[in-house]
Amino acid sequence: MRSKRTELFVGGFIVLAVLGFTYLAVQVSGLAFSGKKDSYQVVARFDDIAGLSARAKVTIAGVAVGSVESISLDKELYMGLVTMNIDADVNNIPVDSSIAILTSGLLGEKYLGITIGAEDEVLVNESEIFDTQSALVLETLISQFLFNSDDSEE
């Protein structure tokens, strides 16, 4: 029947669009539908967060274990205050671990890398990582290099 066939095609069209939308959401934007994973919040203060943005990855040994929740300015210390969510199952990060802002590739995105410390005490919700290493800013790097070579000549 004419109308049945039409309905079938329209149904197929709508299903296709919904699939496309889901595909875009999940595969392209990486949106997780499983709801918010259980996580705990950790903060860190950096001298310079240069280019780090919300939602950036937090990694240990290159494996993503969480993401940056928000970035703001600590008005008293004039430092960048980064709040991040760490997956709840990664609950054994020592408190003396250090955290650094890293870059993937030459032009890639900035992300956070945690280097594991030695203490037995571990990070819990709302604790802070004190040992921070700021982003490498190219200009700073170059000027450091220039000054250093000046020093060696003297």
Place this chain on the structure above:
Amino acid sequence: MDTYITVQNLSFARGDRIIYDNISLSVPRGKITAVMGPSGTGKTTLLRLIAAQLAPDEGAVMVNGEDIHALSRSGLYKARKKMGMLFQSGALFTDMSAAENVAFPMEEHTDLNSSQIHQIVLEKLHSVGLRGAANLMPSELSGGMARRVALARAIALDPELVMYDEPFTGQDPISKGVLVKLIRQLNDDAKVTSVLVSHDVEEALSIADHVCILAGGSVIAEGSVEEIRASEEPQVKQFLNGDPDGPVPFHYPEAAVDRGVVI
């Protein structure tokens, strides 16, 4: 005379072009009225004014005692259920079969169930001799058949008034004969009031009871067929006989363009 439609002092203009200048005419109930006139006199416009698809600049059209242009939109739609119109092109809905076309007004306006509607559809198609074409699409019908299906659709709701817009134009002699017979038969059987707009003199006069001739924006003759045939009015005689020259000149008058009135 029992009149169904009365047109009173009607004036209508399209932009600068005056179509009707203060015309009055009447359509008797239960009879066939032929409205004739040369091409371009706005005969179709008259039908649209009667159906209130167009509004007059001045004057009124009374249909069955009601001023059709004073009705509200819902009142007008109610009034139109009692009217059927056969359009010049048939105007069948191209995405529906012949039967669906005829069923459409009933589906819209009645509470009949689908088997009752189907029964009436077959009856109506039978009355125009096209019962066998029920499942054809409009594109598969010939011009004459399309017009007959359109006629079946126009009478689907058993209207009191049926308007025919140039029903004979572009039809072969056999189709013309069939249509003449159908229009006459419909009028005799169901006592509907018919208004027929045409410039086919012979066909129109052969079935009409009452004739009205329009030219140059006014009514030049109105009366029974005999009265019209006996008319001594030169313009009427020229139109009926089809003389090439007469009051309507063979040569298009050069001044007419300036006057803005086209005859």
Place this chain on the structure above:
Amino acid sequence: MKALGSIGAWFYDWLEAVGRAGIFIVQSLFRLPVRYKEAFSLLINQLYSVGVLSLVIVVVSGTFIGMVMALQGYSILVKFGSEDAVGQLLALSLLRELAPVVTALLFAGRAGSSLTAEIGLMKATEQLSSFEMMGVDPLRRVIAPRFIAGVICLPLLSVIFAATGILGGLVVSVGWLGVHEGAFWSLMQQSVYFDTDIVNGFIKALCFSIAVTWIAVYQGYECVPTAEGIGKATTRTVVVGSLSILALDFILTAAMFGDF
């Protein structure tokens, strides 16, 4: 002074047309009564002729545009050693700009013109008058289902365009040019945000769909009911529709992504 007068007259006409088009669409959508069962089946039929029939052109163009973008992007990015970012480039440009705009332009040409021609033809063959004579409002019966179907279809087509574009780009960059697949997806997922990029692209497509479909049905309904008139109206739909899409795109882009 005379030029000023003619601009004034033109503006007056334009304003009048806009007003007429506004009243026209409001009457189509909100004039009662509606018979929902019938309205639904009319809508399904229109979704078929507006949406399903536009699907092939959208899928084919989406795939090719994705493939071309991947080739072009790769040839530039490879100079900086960042060919992994081709996925990011592909996804952002498709989602934010190309999918809504190109789909809308295709839609104006494919579905918009056929809507105008169909309605114009119904007017020329007196089908619209015929509805009116039967006490059925042609705005409700003919215009409303076509308008609603058009507004629904374009955003869906735009989503399909983006998805096929990204798949086309994936095939070229990963399958052919040898970009690492993991890097392709992870860089894309890091830079594409659901709420800004995907949702904004969808909103853009929705705005375009309202504009294009509105223009198409209005041009059809208001056309001069002759062969020439229908042809002119169809051309106007494509021209006015496309220009409106591009102008709207600028405004929407400035509003959505302008505050960098």
